[in-house]
Amino acid sequence: MTSPLEKKLKIAGPVLITANRLGDGAVIYRTADHGWTTDFARAAVVTTAPAASELLEAAIADDIGAVGAYVAPVKLDKDGGVRPGNLRESIRLAGPTIELPASAGMPVSAGL
Amino acid sequence: MYVYDEFDRTLVAERVAEFRGQVARRISGELTEDEFKPLRLMNGVYLQLHAYMLRIAIPYGTLSSAQLRMLAHVGRAYDRGYGHFTTRQNIQFHWIKLKDLPDLMADLARAGLHGMQTSGNCVRNITTDQWAGVASGEIEDPRISAEILRQHSTLHPEFSFLPRKFKIALTASAHDRAAVRVHDIGLHMHRNDAGEIGFEVIVGGGLGRTPFIGKTIKRFLPKRDLLSYVEAILRVYNQFGRRDNIYKARIKILVHELGAEAFAKEVEAEWQTIKDGALALDPALIAEIAARFRYPDYETLEDSPPQLAQARAADRRFSQWVDNSVSNHKLPGYSIVTLSLKPEGGTPGDATSEQMDVIADLADRYSFGEIRVGHEQNLVLPHVAQRDLAALWRALDAAGVATPNVGLVSDIISCPGLDYCSLANTRSIPVAQELTRRFRDLDLAHDLGRLHINISGCINACGHHHVGHIGLLGVEKNGEEFFQVTIGGRADEGARLGTLIGPAVPYAEVADVVEDIVSAYLELRARPDEIFLETVERVGVEPFKERVYATR
Numbered sequence: 001m002t003s004p005l006e007k008k009l010k011i012a013g014p015v016l017i018t019a020n021r022l023g024d025g026a027v028i029y030r031t032a033d034h035g036w037t038t039d040f041a042r043a044a045v046v047t048t049a050p051a052a053s054e055l056l057e058a059a060i061a062d063d064i065g066a067v068g069a070y071v072a073p074v075k076l077d078k079d080g081g082v083r084p085g086n087l088r089e090s091i092r093l094a095g096p097t098i099e100l101p102a103s104a105g106m107p108v109s110a111g112l
Numbered sequence: 113m114y115v116y117d118e119f120d121r122t123l124v125a126e127r128v129a130e131f132r133g134q135v136a137r138r139i140s141g142e143l144t145e146d147e148f149k150p151l152r153l154m155n156g157v158y159l160q161l162h163a164y165m166l167r168i169a170i171p172y173g174t175l176s177s178a179q180l181r182m183l184a185h186v187g188r189a190y191d192r193g194y195g196h197f198t199t200r201q202n203i204q205f206h207w208i209k210l211k212d213l214p215d216l217m218a219d220l221a222r223a224g225l226h227g228m229q230t231s232g233n234c235v236r237n238i239t240t241d242q243w244a245g246v247a248s249g250e251i252e253d254p255r256i257s258a259e260i261l262r263q264h265s266t267l268h269p270e271f272s273f274l275p276r277k278f279k280i281a282l283t284a285s286a287h288d289r290a291a292v293r294v295h296d297i298g299l300h301m302h303r304n305d306a307g308e309i310g311f312e313v314i315v316g317g318g319l320g321r322t323p324f325i326g327k328t329i330k331r332f333l334p335k336r337d338l339l340s341y342v343e344a345i346l347r348v349y350n351q352f353g354r355r356d357n358i359y360k361a362r363i364k365i366l367v368h369e370l371g372a373e374a375f376a377k378e379v380e381a382e383w384q385t386i387k388d389g390a391l392a393l394d395p396a397l398i399a400e401i402a403a404r405f406r407y408p409d410y411e412t413l414e415d416s417p418p419q420l421a422q423a424r425a426a427d428r429r430f431s432q433w434v435d436n437s438v439s440n441h442k443l444p445g446y447s448i449v450t451l452s453l454k455p456e457g458g459t460p461g462d463a464t465s466e467q468m469d470v471i472a473d474l475a476d477r478y479s480f481g482e483i484r485v486g487h488e489q490n491l492v493l494p495h496v497a498q499r500d501l502a503a504l505w506r507a508l509d510a511a512g513v514a515t516p517n518v519g520l521v522s523d524i525i526s527c528p529g530l531d532y533c534s535l536a537n538t539r540s541i542p543v544a545q546e547l548t549r550r551f552r553d554l555d556l557a558h559d560l561g562r563l564h565i566n567i568s569g570c571i572n573a574c575g576h577h578h579v580g581h582i583g584l585l586g587v588e589k590n591g592e593e594f595f596q597v598t599i600g601g602r603a604d605e606g607a608r609l610g611t612l613i614g615p616a617v618p619y620a621e622v623a624d625v626v627e628d629i630v631s632a633y634l635e636l637r638a639r640p641d642e643i644f645l646e647t648v649e650r651v652g653v654e655p656f657k658e659r660v661y662a663t664r
Contacts, residue, residue, distance in 0.1 A: 023139065024209035025163035064141045067159055086591055087539075088530060092161050096531035098541050102193030102464045 009053045014074050016043040017055045019066035027092045028066055030059045036066055040093050045074055045082055114259055115404050116224045124221045127228065131155050132214035156227025157213060160534045164208040167230040168220065169237040172244065172258040173201035173485040177472040180483050182223035184468035190216045197453060197461040199525060199576055201239045201485045202230055206532050228266060233274045235265035239281045241289045242486035243448055246494045248440045251301050251309060254284035256402045257338055264339055271346050275353035276361035291487060293317050293326045293607035294579055296363045297345060310334045315345060316367030319573035324364045325607050327372035329379060340391035344383035408480035408495050413445020423502035430505050436516035438501060447498050451491040451513040456548045459541050460526040461489030470511040478504045488525055490518065520557040521565060522548040525576055529569030536569035538586025538593040543567055546623045560630060563644045579603035581645050582629060583610045584622060593619035599656055600648040613657045625660050632659040
């Protein structure tokens with residue numbers, strides 16, 4: 001099986017690197033300063049395959065900080081804002097699109 | 113209830129201690145994720161979209177009130193106050209932290225619960241009829257055989273690294289409530305002409321990417337040979353099952369490619385070498401395991417006590433619930449009560465910790481402390497005296513688990529879908545919720561009669577869409593959610609895969625499409641008691657296809 005790092009990365013637009021935090025599984029994003037954040041707005045967004053590969057390689061190397069790092073698409077607004085690039089990433093960011101059965105303290109995403 | 117012995121308690125305790133060490137080594141970095149992942153999966157720990165997910169086994173769907181209270185505690189202390197009952201008689205918690213898992217599992221172990229056999233390429237949690245031991249006309253309690261299989265398969269070294277996961281289901285009633293024909297091995301207990309008890313052995317059923325109804329490879333397997341024959345099947349699968357392609361690794365592919373007859377010959381040859389050895393079941397051993405199932409100290413009662421008739425006459429809602437959710441028990445004066453986890457607008461199979469506590473208390477008061485979990489994602493109180501039904505209903509109604517929709521259009525089976533699951537392509541829960549709103553009129557639902565809608569958010573088919581009377585499969589097209597619609601599937605003794613009616617429809621139109629299918633059925637049915645499935649069998653899919661696509 002080919003490791004993710006051996007595959008030639010192809011991207012079709014702006015992307016970021018995301019994963020789940022080891023200790024609690026929380027959704028995290030790779031930052032430009034080689035760290036992780038739960039704040040989507042602080043994620044490093046890149047637009048070329050070499051830049052994405054470099055970010056991903058470093059992210060995967062951090063086997064204690066994060067689990068299952070991968071490249072995810074984002075959409076750029078005209079005003080420069082960044083949004084998740086697909087429904088899966090929107091749900092990872094905002095939580096389930098349904099009301100949870102108990103008062104769970106999790107935002108219910110709107111407009112999906 | 114089955115009473116675990118010291119061996120079981122030690123095994124579970126040792127597993128907790130072992131996993132505690134594994135988690136510590138993972139967090140310290142001593143274990144990489146590649147090394148740790150198979151270890152966590154052996155304990156039912158998955159990583160999903162938002163957090164870790166813990167799947168806990170409920171062997172053959174039987175829970176004590178103490179165990180249900182423990183699940184409530186897990187939801188409250190370690191999750192977000194609820195759990196999700198699955199289509200395989202397990203429960204899942206979706207917001208678990210890895211660092212909490214050792215303590216969580218130690219808590220579970222105190223109640224005899226664990227996550228073994230809920231993941232990985234092993235023999236998974238053995239499932240059966242949720243009415244086992246109490247159903248009228250049942251040959252014998254199938255949980256005895258299920259427990260024998262559970263004991264034999266748990267941590268069995270030869271079968272811990274099979275080509276792929278392996279699911280076994282049993283039933284001992286003529287009407288199959290356990291979907292045995294869509295399992296890797298299905299065992300349907302019956303009597304032969306001599307009156308002896310044995311099993312029809314069905315192999316190679318399964319849903320997912322390549323669905324098959326299982327093939328019968330032995331019409332009658334004596335009880336004494338249960339373990340040896342199942343072992344022979346597993347050995348043949350272990351030897352010949354494909355390990356080069358995950359999509360072709362399940363036993364259903366092997367049975368399909370070899371042919372059922374050739375597969376049966378391989379099993380027979382293997383079986384002949386072991387059938388009279390250590391795995392032949394000694395009647396004394398069966399009796400010993402049977403004796404560990406403790407049955408309630410039932411009273412001698414009569415059916416239809418006067419207070420039940422009075423309560424029914426006094427309250428139409430109660431009477432409607434009795435008609436829908438209360439079934440015949442093997443003993444007079446008692447009933448089997450199904451608790452609907454499908455309220456209007458709710459998530460199929462979800463129960464809050466508060467609901468679990470209430471149900472546990474009600475089980476103690478009215479059902480000898482016992483609860484069952486069915487693959488349709490509802491709960492059951494299996495031993496309720498009919499004189500207590502009205503009081504029980506009031507409490508269940510207050511807890512939100514007495515919607516009288518069991519087996520009806522809004523009793524929807526649904527996987528968690530893209531709201532939780534990392535494998536999913538589309539959401540499935542919101543579709544189910546919308547359908548429960550569209551069919552909120554219970555009079556209409558009762559008029560429609562038995563109608564099962566099953567929804568899966570991806571091809572892995574955890575929502576059993578292939579065998580829904582109406583099946584909905586979520587697929588992604590260019591980043592948008594669509595649903596394929598099948599009709600005419602069924603999971604019971606007449607199991608059959610549904611037929612695709614046409615191109616996938618957009619997410620926003622799914623509920624409209626189901627309404628179109630249902631209204632076509634109302635026009636097409638030959639008589640009011642011809643259920644949807646019978647109408648589809650009689651007229652075929654074309655009239656439904658025409659209704660759905662004519663204006664789209």
